[in-house]
Amino acid sequence: MNIRDNLAKSCLLATAIYWAVIGAKSIDPDVVPFVFLSMIPIFFCTSIVILLTICPFFWAAKDQSITKVQVIKRCFPYYTIASFGLCFLGIISSDFSTYMVAFFSSAYITTCQSWIWFAKDKPK
Amino acid sequence: MKPLLTIIASLLFSILFYGKYIGLNLSIFTIVTIAFLFLYNPEKFKNKRILLHTLAYILTAIVVFVQHSSLSIIANIVAFFTLVGTVSNNKTSIYVNWLNGVYTSIAGFFHRTFEVDFQTEKADWKKDFDLIHLAKLIGIPLAFIIIFVLLYKNGNPMFNDLVNLIDFDFINFQWILFSILGYFLFSNISRPLSVEPATSIDLRTKNELIKSDTFSEEKLKKEKQLGTVLLGLLNLLILLYIITDITYLATNDITNASALSYQVHNGINTLIASIIIAIVIILYFFRGNLNFYSENKNLKNLTYLWIGLNIMLIVLIAIKNLNYITSFGLTYKRIGVNVYILLTLIGLITTFLKVLNIKNMAFLFRRNTQIAFAVLLISSSINWDRSITKFNLNQADAFDIDYLIKLSDRNAILLHEKENGIDISIENKNRIDTKYNAYMDRLNLREWQEFSYDNFVGKRNSKTYE
Numbered sequence: 407m408n409i410r411d412n413l414a415k416s417c418l419l420a421t422a423i424y425w426a427v428i429g430a431k432s433i434d435p436d437v438v439p440f441v442f443l444s445m446i447p448i449f450f451c452t453s454i455v456i457l458l459t460i461c462p463f464f465w466a467a468k469d470q471s472i473t474k475v476q477v478i479k480r481c482f483p484y485y486t487i488a489s490f491g492l493c494f495l496g497i498i499s500s501d502f503s504t505y506m507v508a509f510f511s512s513a514y515i516t517t518c519q520s521w522i523w524f525a526k527d528k529p530k
Numbered sequence: 531m532k533p534l535l536t537i538i539a540s541l542l543f544s545i546l547f548y549g550k551y552i553g554l555n556l557s558i559f560t561i562v563t564i565a566f567l568f569l570y571n572p573e574k575f576k577n578k579r580i581l582l583h584t585l586a587y588i589l590t591a592i593v594v595f596v597q598h599s600s601l602s603i604i605a606n607i608v609a610f611f612t613l614v615g616t617v618s619n620n621k622t623s624i625y626v627n628w629l630n631g632v633y634t635s636i637a638g639f640f641h642r643t644f645e646v647d648f649q650t651e652k653a654d655w656k657k658d659f660d661l662i663h664l665a666k667l668i669g670i671p672l673a674f675i676i677i678f679v680l681l682y683k684n685g686n687p688m689f690n691d692l693v694n695l696i697d698f699d700f701i702n703f704q705w706i707l708f709s710i711l712g713y714f715l716f717s718n719i720s721r722p723l724s725v726e727p728a729t730s731i732d733l734r735t736k737n738e739l740i741k742s743d744t745f746s747e748e749k750l751k752k753e754k755q756l757g758t759v760l761l762g763l764l765n766l767l768i769l770l771y772i773i774t775d776i777t778y779l780a781t782n783d784i785t786n787a788s789a790l791s792y793q794v795h796n797g798i799n800t801l802i803a804s805i806i807i808a809i810v811i812i813l814y815f816f817r818g819n820l821n822f823y824s825e826n827k828n829l830k831n832l833t834y835l836w837i838g839l840n841i842m843l844i845v846l847i848a849i850k851n852l853n854y855i856t857s858f859g860l861t862y863k864r865i866g867v868n869v870y871i872l873l874t875l876i877g878l879i880t881t882f883l884k885v886l887n888i889k890n891m892a893f894l895f896r897r898n899t900q901i902a903f904a905v906l907l908i909s910s911s912i913n914w915d916r917s918i919t920k921f922n923l924n925q926a927d928a929f930d931i932d933y934l935i936k937l938s939d940r941n942a943i944l945l946h947e948k949e950n951g952i953d954i955s956i957e958n959k960n961r962i963d964t965k966y967n968a969y970m971d972r973l974n975l976r977e978w979q980e981f982s983y984d985n986f987v988g989k990r991n992s993k994t995y996e
Contacts, residue, residue, distance in 0.1 A: 482635045522643050
């Protein structure tokens with residue numbers, strides 16, 4: 407598992423989605439430095455979520471000699487349903503505020519894509 | 531041709547839903563979804579079960595247009611997941627259909643990405659790489675050009691003026707993002723998926739109980755004795771409770787609202803506890819080989835009696851609730867009690883069938899979830915606000931006008947029609963007029979995507995009123 411690459415790609419993807427959703431409403435040039443600065447908290451958030459909620463499935467499977475495909479087929483559907491439910495709940499609770507929509511949609515898409523990257527990850 | 535269909539459907543999705551409330555748009559979306567599923571999976575639509583779920587989905591779309599209630603919207607969404615799940619696999623239980631439907635709708639795109647990769651690795655890796663490369667080739671330079679243009683803007687006034695001449699206001703980026711969301715949804719449902727191993731386990735699980743190889747008569751005898759004693763005592767207890775309840779009902783003339791309310795709600799609490807414990811006890815004793823034990827006749831008869839007495843308990847609560855409703859009118863809580871009574875009655879009947887026909891737990895889950903789905907569809911087709919208002923004004927001995935005015939707009943037209951025929955204060959008549967006029971204003975402000983049946987009836991009424 408190439409966790410380092412996965413975290414880097416996930417951070418970039420989450421930043422792109424987050425600012426794309428916010429930028430779709432209005433683009434302010436003064437915000438540009440914040441796009442780069444925002445990568446620091448986004449990196450922490452994505453790292454914590456991926457390391458705590460996705461990686462353990464693969465680490466546990468390694469001990470029981472279950473293949474990556476089996477892990478994804480067994481766990482990904484339930485993970486994605488739970489994650490979608492939580493993100494959707496977050497969006498509704500925030501009364502569809504743009505920042506929250508951006509945050510939760512980027513969280514959902516990034517976690518799903520992170521699973522895919524782990525699935526495609528080839529041992530070196 | 532098919533990707534073009536997805537693009538058209540996603541554009542329609544944006545036209546229907548972007549910045550709009552739910553109304554006619556959800557009904558049209560239903561038709562678009564069915565057409566889309568049919569075009570992608572024409573072979574599957576020959577199956578009767580899929581056709582039945584399609585019909586149910588269309589009916590919920592009509593109900594959304596006519597009733598325009600939260601319950602009808604929920605029923606439509608549930609019917610959507612059910613249909614998508616049935617297209618995924620038409621032989622599974624309804625709860626597995628929901629699982630497959632939800633999973634397909636929210637993550638079909640991601641699932642296919644890795645499934646294709648593992649199945650046809652070599653060809654698709656290349657294709658995938660090309661796509662990523664293309665995305666990089668367009669996305670990265672574009673992102674950097676935008677960033678640098680925004681930075682240079684502040685450094686040179688002439689450049690700033692030049693950039694300011696570019697006006698992208700005619701493009702609504704949020705609308706485009708919304709269309710991408712629509713594309714994601716339609717792309718997800720184009721080829722419905724199955725969640726494994728849940729689907730295959732469900733397909734393998736039959737409704738009948740199977741006698742296991744380890745069949746200890748001694749153990750079963752002890753279990754049967756325990757069950758007979760327990761159910762015998764519980765039957766005596768519930769019988770005593772029912773006798774005292776009937777005596778109380780027959781000897782006391784309860785017309786006081788608070789006393790009736792206390793009776794119904796207290797009775798419901800007893801009923802909840804009693805029915806849940808009854809079903810758990812029955813399921814425990816009839817979970818396995820005791821069903822095949824030759825000397826289980828007494829236990830079975832006691833179980834049937836226990837179910838019968840619980841049904842009697844339900845009837846008593848229903849009578850109390852009916853008295854309550856006749857005297858003080860319908861409310862959502864009182865309707866809720868009736869729905870609960872109906873569901874518990876169905877639960878007891880299916881438990882009875884499980885014991886009688888030696889079925890397993892899967893049978894109970896399957897039947898009960900199917901019935902719950904049917905109850906949801908039927909109850910969503912009723913305009914409860916209008917029914918409550920109509921019943922309370924025409925049939926109840928007394929009614930609470932404040933409660934009726936505070937209900938949703940869906941009774942505004944009826945209240946307005948009836949206000950001169952009922953004995954209420956001028957203040958309440960004014961409140962009804964205010965509610966009606968505000969509703970008419972809201973109806974007039976709706977865009978075509980948000981239309982409901984009231985848009986046509988309301989306008990007609992409003993003309994009559996003028």
